[in-house]
Amino acid sequence: MAARVHELTGQRRPFVHATVVRAQAPTSAVPGDDAVILADGSIEGFVGGVCAETSVRAAALDTLRDGNTVLLRVLPNESEQFPSVPGAQVVVNPCLSGGAIEIFLRPMLPRPLIGIAGETTPIGAAVVTLAGFLDLEITKPMSYAGASAVVVAGLGRGDEQAIRAALDAGVPLVALVASRTRSAAVLDSLGLSPAERARVRPHAGIDIGARTHKEIALSVLAEIIRDLRATEDAPHAPLHLTDISEMSGGRTAIDPICGMTVVIGEDTPHAVVDGVEHWFCCAGCRDRFVAA
Incomplete structure:
Protein backbone atom coordinates (compact mmCIF):
# COMPACT_ATOMS: atom_id res chain seq x y z
CA MET A 1 0.00 0.00 0.00
CA ALA A 2 2.99 2.31 0.51
CA ALA A 3 3.58 2.35 -3.25
CA ARG A 4 -0.05 3.28 -3.89
CA VAL A 5 0.11 6.10 -1.33
CA HIS A 6 3.23 7.43 -3.06
CA GLU A 7 1.55 7.18 -6.46
CA LEU A 8 -1.59 9.04 -5.39
CA THR A 9 0.47 11.74 -3.69
CA GLY A 10 2.48 12.26 -6.87
CA GLN A 11 -0.74 12.51 -8.87
CA ARG A 12 -2.04 15.17 -6.47
CA ARG A 13 -5.19 13.14 -5.83
CA PRO A 14 -6.96 13.60 -2.48
CA PHE A 15 -7.36 10.40 -0.49
CA VAL A 16 -7.45 9.03 3.04
CA HIS A 17 -4.87 6.59 4.36
CA ALA A 18 -6.57 4.25 6.82
CA THR A 19 -4.52 2.05 9.16
CA VAL A 20 -5.80 -0.50 11.67
CA VAL A 21 -4.09 0.29 14.99
CA ARG A 22 -5.95 -2.07 17.29
CA ALA A 23 -8.16 -5.11 16.77
CA GLN A 24 -10.05 -7.47 19.01
CA ALA A 25 -10.87 -11.02 17.90
CA PRO A 26 -12.79 -12.37 16.12
CA THR A 27 -12.55 -9.45 13.68
CA SER A 28 -10.69 -10.35 10.48
CA ALA A 29 -8.50 -7.23 10.55
CA VAL A 30 -5.17 -7.09 12.37
CA PRO A 31 -3.05 -4.10 13.43
CA GLY A 32 -1.07 -2.85 10.48
CA ASP A 33 -3.69 -3.60 7.84
CA ASP A 34 -4.24 -0.50 5.75
CA ALA A 35 -6.15 0.89 2.81
CA VAL A 36 -6.68 4.07 0.86
CA ILE A 37 -10.12 5.62 0.40
CA LEU A 38 -10.44 7.79 -2.69
CA ALA A 39 -12.61 10.87 -3.01
CA ASP A 40 -15.26 8.89 -4.89
CA GLY A 41 -15.63 6.58 -1.88
CA SER A 42 -13.84 3.58 -3.39
CA ILE A 43 -11.52 1.58 -1.11
CA GLU A 44 -8.26 -0.11 -2.04
CA GLY A 45 -6.68 -2.39 0.54
CA PHE A 46 -8.10 -4.03 3.63
CA VAL A 47 -9.21 -2.66 7.00
CA GLY A 48 -11.92 -5.19 7.84
CA GLY A 49 -14.92 -6.86 6.30
CA VAL A 50 -17.64 -5.31 4.17
CA CYS A 51 -19.57 -3.84 7.09
CA ALA A 52 -16.44 -2.33 8.65
CA GLU A 53 -15.56 -0.83 5.27
CA THR A 54 -18.94 0.88 5.20
CA SER A 55 -18.18 2.70 8.45
CA VAL A 56 -14.66 3.54 7.31
CA ARG A 57 -15.88 4.93 3.97
CA ALA A 58 -18.38 7.29 5.58
CA ALA A 59 -15.86 8.58 8.15
CA ALA A 60 -13.10 8.92 5.55
CA LEU A 61 -15.17 11.14 3.26
CA ASP A 62 -15.86 13.40 6.23
CA THR A 63 -12.13 13.75 6.90
CA LEU A 64 -11.54 14.77 3.28
CA ARG A 65 -14.07 17.56 3.72
CA ASP A 66 -12.67 18.99 6.97
CA GLY A 67 -9.04 17.86 6.76
CA ASN A 68 -8.96 16.46 10.30
CA THR A 69 -7.41 13.14 11.26
CA VAL A 70 -9.75 10.72 13.03
CA LEU A 71 -9.35 7.67 15.25
CA LEU A 72 -12.38 5.58 14.35
CA ARG A 73 -13.57 2.95 16.84
CA VAL A 74 -15.88 0.38 15.23
CA LEU A 75 -17.73 -1.65 17.87
CA PRO A 76 -20.30 -4.44 17.45
CA ASN A 77 -22.52 -2.98 20.19
CA GLU A 78 -22.55 -0.08 22.63
CA SER A 79 -21.68 -2.27 25.61
CA GLU A 80 -18.57 -3.76 24.01
CA GLN A 81 -15.64 -3.82 26.42
CA PHE A 82 -12.84 -2.23 24.46
CA PRO A 83 -10.24 0.14 25.95
CA SER A 84 -11.49 3.67 25.42
CA VAL A 85 -9.52 6.48 23.82
CA PRO A 86 -10.44 10.12 24.53
CA GLY A 87 -11.56 11.98 21.43
CA ALA A 88 -12.07 8.90 19.28
CA GLN A 89 -15.09 8.70 16.98
CA VAL A 90 -17.23 5.71 17.93
CA VAL A 91 -19.42 3.84 15.46
CA VAL A 92 -21.63 0.96 16.55
CA ASN A 93 -21.61 -1.55 13.73
CA PRO A 94 -24.15 -4.30 14.43
CA CYS A 95 -22.96 -6.21 11.36
CA LEU A 96 -19.47 -6.66 12.78
CA SER A 97 -18.85 -10.34 13.56
CA GLY A 98 -18.12 -10.06 17.25
CA GLY A 99 -14.88 -8.10 17.25
CA ALA A 100 -13.90 -4.47 17.59
CA ILE A 101 -11.32 -2.42 15.73
CA GLU A 102 -9.71 1.01 15.81
CA ILE A 103 -8.64 2.61 12.56
CA PHE A 104 -6.59 5.78 12.17
CA LEU A 105 -7.81 7.90 9.26
CA ARG A 106 -5.38 10.43 7.84
CA PRO A 107 -6.60 12.67 5.00
CA MET A 108 -3.92 13.23 2.39
CA LEU A 109 -4.71 16.47 0.59
CA PRO A 110 -2.56 17.90 -2.19
CA ARG A 111 -0.73 21.07 -1.34
CA PRO A 112 -2.07 24.19 -3.07
CA THR A 231 -13.62 31.41 -0.83
CA GLU A 232 -13.50 28.18 1.20
CA ASP A 233 -16.71 26.62 2.45
CA ALA A 234 -15.05 25.59 5.73
CA PRO A 235 -13.00 28.52 7.08
CA HIS A 236 -11.00 26.29 9.42
CA ALA A 237 -10.25 23.60 6.83
CA PRO A 238 -6.65 23.06 5.72
CA LEU A 239 -5.52 25.32 2.92
CA HIS A 240 -5.60 22.65 0.20
CA LEU A 241 -7.49 24.98 -2.15
CA THR A 242 -8.29 22.24 -4.66
CA ASP A 243 -11.45 21.39 -6.49
CA ILE A 244 -12.04 17.81 -5.40
CA SER A 245 -14.07 17.10 -8.52
CA GLU A 246 -14.32 13.38 -7.84
CA MET A 247 -15.61 13.85 -4.29
CA SER A 248 -18.59 11.65 -3.53
CA GLY A 249 -21.78 13.65 -3.34
CA GLY A 250 -22.19 12.42 0.21
CA ARG A 251 -25.58 10.76 -0.30
CA THR A 252 -26.31 8.40 2.54
CA ALA A 253 -29.05 6.02 3.55
CA ILE A 254 -29.98 3.94 6.58
CA ASP A 255 -29.75 0.19 6.19
CA PRO A 256 -33.28 -0.99 7.15
CA ILE A 257 -31.92 -4.26 8.58
CA CYS A 258 -29.00 -3.23 10.79
CA GLY A 259 -29.57 0.52 11.08
CA MET A 260 -26.13 1.48 9.76
CA THR A 261 -25.53 4.66 7.81
CA VAL A 262 -24.19 3.75 4.38
CA VAL A 263 -22.66 5.94 1.69
CA ILE A 264 -24.52 5.46 -1.59
CA GLY A 265 -22.18 4.55 -4.41
CA GLU A 266 -22.10 2.39 -7.52
CA ASP A 267 -21.14 -0.69 -5.51
CA THR A 268 -23.53 -0.14 -2.57
CA PRO A 269 -25.94 -3.12 -2.25
CA HIS A 270 -29.33 -1.91 -3.42
CA ALA A 271 -32.87 -3.16 -3.82
CA VAL A 272 -36.24 -1.77 -4.90
CA VAL A 273 -39.18 -3.16 -2.91
CA ASP A 274 -42.73 -2.01 -3.62
CA GLY A 275 -41.34 0.84 -5.70
CA VAL A 276 -39.13 2.14 -2.86
CA GLU A 277 -35.33 2.17 -3.12
CA HIS A 278 -33.27 0.83 -0.23
CA TRP A 279 -29.51 0.65 0.30
CA PHE A 280 -27.62 -1.76 2.52
CA CYS A 281 -24.25 -2.15 4.20
CA CYS A 282 -23.73 -5.59 2.66
CA ALA A 283 -25.36 -8.17 0.44
CA GLY A 284 -26.42 -10.16 3.50
CA CYS A 285 -28.62 -7.36 4.82
CA ARG A 286 -30.08 -6.83 1.38
CA ASP A 287 -30.94 -10.50 0.96
CA ARG A 288 -32.56 -10.65 4.40
CA PHE A 289 -34.66 -7.57 3.60
CA VAL A 290 -35.80 -8.85 0.22
CA ALA A 291 -36.67 -12.27 1.67
CA ALA A 292 -38.74 -10.82 4.53
Missing part, protein backbone atom coordinates in the same frame (compact mmCIF):
# COMPACT_ATOMS: atom_id res chain seq x y z
CA LEU A 113 -0.31 25.12 -6.29
CA ILE A 114 1.13 28.59 -6.69
CA GLY A 115 2.61 29.83 -9.94
CA ILE A 116 5.38 32.41 -10.00
CA ALA A 117 6.36 34.47 -13.02
CA GLY A 118 9.73 36.07 -12.40
CA GLU A 119 11.03 33.65 -9.79
CA THR A 120 14.61 34.73 -10.47
CA THR A 121 13.93 38.33 -9.42
CA PRO A 122 14.66 39.16 -5.76
CA ILE A 123 10.96 39.35 -4.89
CA GLY A 124 10.13 36.24 -6.89
CA ALA A 125 12.90 34.30 -5.18
CA ALA A 126 11.62 35.43 -1.78
CA VAL A 127 8.11 34.25 -2.72
CA VAL A 128 9.52 30.81 -3.59
CA THR A 129 11.29 30.58 -0.23
CA LEU A 130 8.28 31.66 1.82
CA ALA A 131 5.92 29.47 -0.19
CA GLY A 132 7.89 26.41 0.84
CA PHE A 133 7.62 27.40 4.49
CA LEU A 134 3.85 27.77 4.07
CA ASP A 135 3.51 24.30 2.48
CA LEU A 136 2.60 25.75 -0.89
CA GLU A 137 3.77 23.93 -4.01
CA ILE A 138 5.33 25.91 -6.84
CA THR A 139 4.27 25.05 -10.38
CA LYS A 140 6.67 24.79 -13.26
CA PRO A 141 7.34 28.10 -15.02
CA MET A 142 4.41 29.21 -17.17
CA SER A 143 2.53 25.99 -16.33
CA TYR A 144 -0.44 27.43 -14.47
CA ALA A 145 -3.18 24.83 -15.02
CA GLY A 146 -4.67 23.90 -11.66
CA ALA A 147 -2.91 26.70 -9.80
CA SER A 148 -4.81 28.47 -7.04
CA ALA A 149 -2.91 31.71 -7.64
CA VAL A 150 -0.10 33.15 -9.71
CA VAL A 151 2.35 35.78 -8.50
CA VAL A 152 3.59 37.97 -11.34
CA ALA A 153 6.90 39.42 -10.16
CA GLY A 154 8.81 39.92 -13.39
CA LEU A 155 9.21 43.60 -12.52
CA GLY A 156 8.51 44.67 -16.09
CA ARG A 157 9.81 41.54 -17.83
CA GLY A 158 7.00 39.59 -19.44
CA ASP A 159 4.33 40.64 -16.96
CA GLU A 160 1.62 41.04 -19.60
CA GLN A 161 2.29 37.60 -21.08
CA ALA A 162 2.28 35.99 -17.65
CA ILE A 163 -1.03 37.60 -16.68
CA ARG A 164 -2.62 36.54 -19.97
CA ALA A 165 -1.34 32.97 -19.57
CA ALA A 166 -2.63 32.73 -16.00
CA LEU A 167 -6.07 34.04 -16.92
CA ASP A 168 -6.31 31.71 -19.92
CA ALA A 169 -5.40 28.79 -17.62
CA GLY A 170 -8.36 29.64 -15.39
CA VAL A 171 -6.32 30.80 -12.40
CA PRO A 172 -8.76 32.49 -10.00
CA LEU A 173 -6.26 34.97 -8.51
CA VAL A 174 -3.37 36.76 -10.20
CA ALA A 175 -1.17 38.92 -7.97
CA LEU A 176 0.77 41.57 -9.88
CA VAL A 177 3.80 42.94 -8.03
CA ALA A 178 4.10 46.48 -9.35
CA SER A 179 3.46 50.08 -8.38
CA ARG A 180 -0.07 51.38 -8.66
CA THR A 181 0.85 53.44 -11.70
CA ARG A 182 2.53 50.61 -13.60
CA SER A 183 -0.18 48.14 -12.55
CA ALA A 184 -2.82 50.39 -14.13
CA ALA A 185 -0.80 50.70 -17.31
CA VAL A 186 -0.22 46.95 -17.59
CA LEU A 187 -3.89 46.12 -17.08
CA ASP A 188 -5.04 48.82 -19.52
CA SER A 189 -2.75 47.40 -22.20
CA LEU A 190 -4.30 43.94 -21.88
CA GLY A 191 -7.88 44.97 -22.62
CA LEU A 192 -9.31 42.62 -20.02
CA SER A 193 -12.98 41.87 -19.64
CA PRO A 194 -14.60 42.90 -16.33
CA ALA A 195 -14.59 39.27 -15.18
CA GLU A 196 -10.89 38.87 -15.98
CA ARG A 197 -10.05 42.19 -14.39
CA ALA A 198 -11.70 41.05 -11.14
CA ARG A 199 -9.27 38.13 -10.92
CA VAL A 200 -6.17 40.35 -10.96
CA ARG A 201 -4.81 42.05 -7.84
CA PRO A 202 -2.82 45.09 -9.01
CA HIS A 203 -0.13 46.38 -6.68
CA ALA A 204 -0.53 43.10 -4.82
CA GLY A 205 0.10 42.68 -1.13
CA ILE A 206 -1.42 43.60 2.21
CA ASP A 207 -0.19 46.95 3.50
CA ILE A 208 2.28 46.04 6.23
CA GLY A 209 4.73 48.81 5.43
CA ALA A 210 6.91 46.33 3.57
CA ARG A 211 10.31 47.57 2.40
CA THR A 212 12.56 44.57 1.81
CA HIS A 213 12.07 41.92 -0.84
CA LYS A 214 11.14 39.33 1.79
CA GLU A 215 8.65 41.68 3.42
CA ILE A 216 7.01 42.37 0.05
CA ALA A 217 6.83 38.62 -0.63
CA LEU A 218 5.24 38.12 2.78
CA SER A 219 2.61 40.77 2.11
CA VAL A 220 1.75 39.24 -1.29
CA LEU A 221 1.38 35.71 0.04
CA ALA A 222 -0.65 37.00 2.97
CA GLU A 223 -3.11 38.59 0.55
CA ILE A 224 -3.33 35.40 -1.50
CA ILE A 225 -4.01 33.24 1.55
CA ARG A 226 -6.59 35.70 2.87
CA ASP A 227 -8.47 35.81 -0.42
CA LEU A 228 -8.39 32.07 -0.97
CA ARG A 229 -9.49 31.40 2.60
CA ALA A 230 -12.46 33.65 2.01
